[in-house]
Amino acid sequence: MSGCECKGGFFTLRDCDGAPAGACSECGRTACTRHLSPASGFTQCLDCHARAEQQPREGQNATGEEALDDEWTYGARHRFYTAGYAPLYTGSRHSHYYDGYDTRSFDDEGVPEAETDEGGAGFGDS
Amino acid sequence: MTLLRRPRALYAAFDRFPTRKGASTHIARFAPALFTEYDGGLLYVLGDERLPAHQVEGDVEIVRYSVPVENFLERAVAFGAHLSRLLDEAGDTLEVAHFRDPWSGVPILERERRYATVFEVNALPSVELPYTYPAIAPRTLEKVRASERFCLDAADRVVTPSRTTRDFLVSEGVPAAKVAVVPNGADPVPTRPRPFEAPDAYLIYFGALQPWQGVDTLLRAFARLADLSELRLVVCGSARSRPARAAEKLAEKLGLGERVLWRWELPTTELEPWLANALLSVAPLRATERNVVQGCAPLKVLESLAAGVPVVASDLPPVREIVTDGVEGRLVPPDRPADLARTIRLLLHLPEERERMAEAARARAARDFGWDRSVALLKDVYRALRPSAAASSAPRPTEEEPDVRSAEGPKVAVA
Helix, strand or coil, rough: CCCCHHHHHHCCEECCCCCCCCCCCCCCECCCHHCCCCCCCCCHHHHHHHHHHHCCCCCCCCCEEECCCCHHHHHHHHHCCCCCCEECCCCCCCCCCCCCHHHHHCCCCCHHHHHHHCCCCCCCCC | CCCCCCCCCEEEEEEEECCCCHHHHHHHHHHHHHHHHCCCCCEECCCCCCCEEEEEEECEEEECCCCCCCHHHHHHHHHHHHHHHCCCCCCCCCCCCEEEHHHHHHHHHHHHCCCCEECCCCCCCHHHHHHCCCCCCHHHHHHHHHHHHHHHHCCCCCEEECHHHHHHHHHCCCCCHHHECCCCCCCCCCCCCCCCCCCCCCEEECCCHHHHCCHHHHHHHHHCCCCCEEEEEEEECCCHHHHHHHHHHHHHHHCHHHHHEHHHHCCHHHHHHHHHCCCCCCCCCCCHHHHHCCCCCCCHHHHHHHHCCCCCEEEHHHHHHCCCCHHHEECCCCCCCHHHHHHHHCCCCCCCHHHHHHHHHHHHHHHHHHHHHHHHHHHHHHHHHHHCCCHHHCCCCCCCCCCCCCCCCCCEEEE
């Protein structure tokens, strides 16, 4: 069995290469004790366990909201937001601050985010 | 349960980390500054399919939000929602939370909390998003702006790298006493051997190629220097992006052909030799709202000074904070290819002047822009927060700001 195949490092990532303690049941990579997830009972690597934790639950969207019929939601929210009030963005899983009308502004022309200088994220090179 | 530690400090940024971008450099300097003050902490950033979603490095725990949500806004909200879940785990032990954007800031600020908060404003999405998404709806932009205002109002301190940005924030109603300027930094770049494929004489542009960077102005200026047949322009882009491909097309259209060398995503160890051996570094920032009103702190200019390379840059307020015209380089009117070409030509004919500027650039960078100095200033901000942290722990909403939550979420009246 080779060394731990999980990545370590802060600004530069490289293979950990620590003493192997097992293999991840999800990705099959060899992992040391430091890179096996206690929450998974040491059966998954930290990476795989965290990715699984981040996935939306069944019936929820990526923000953790209950998935509703899009058209109904759009209509209801549009009526609500045009009634003279604007909500304060909470950003939480319960947030209804942004709606389908808002997200449509970000439906790019099919260009993957990685293709833009935004890198799919926040600010560019300042 | 995701977290393995009980962090006292959180640094959150809706940025992929690490990458070759300036934002990454910034995070790599500032997050450790926070963590050394609090014996470690939690770094929450964006990931992708290659970067680990969860790491522990010494006292630092790193969580990267890695769900591939295609839509930018949905991704930003999902990023915040996951941060909210992490705060459910970590909120009790946190003493300070530092964030770089409203996508992180709102989940941090909206909850009842005992931790102090620092909003690091390098740029605001409401200013920059229209460049990337020109069709963004005004109502959506107003919502983004409202979330930024909420963060600016609710955060205990605001830090920004530029005096221009500080003035902009104050003009937007942020109390001046709340804003601290913590400049970007650049460490000295040692002399490097010339890259083997480097031409004898070249100008350099490096960094990202968003529209506000003005690379089109540089290409048009360079086209006016066609008589200098040995001169080359080296463009080291942080990503071969859509605007980068547009720049390549423009170069082709201008007939620049092999006079422009394109290099992409160079690691620092490869970029530094290109920079250190350039005759001049050009930062042709455009006179846009993003650069002029909001402000910026261009790392490319700082790093050029630190490498002892004279800079030719646009004469804009945030650039004037870093470069004095005629001392470390030359400042030229923005968006004027003819003026840029003329200034470059003049400096190319004055090697002694360039040498004098190179020395001044190194001295200025060492005196005013070392990362150590920036980190020390940031640590001062954290230390000043400690005694007042208790005072800022008042739960939200307050009596003066009654809770008006409904099933649709909290509301405030539109003025």
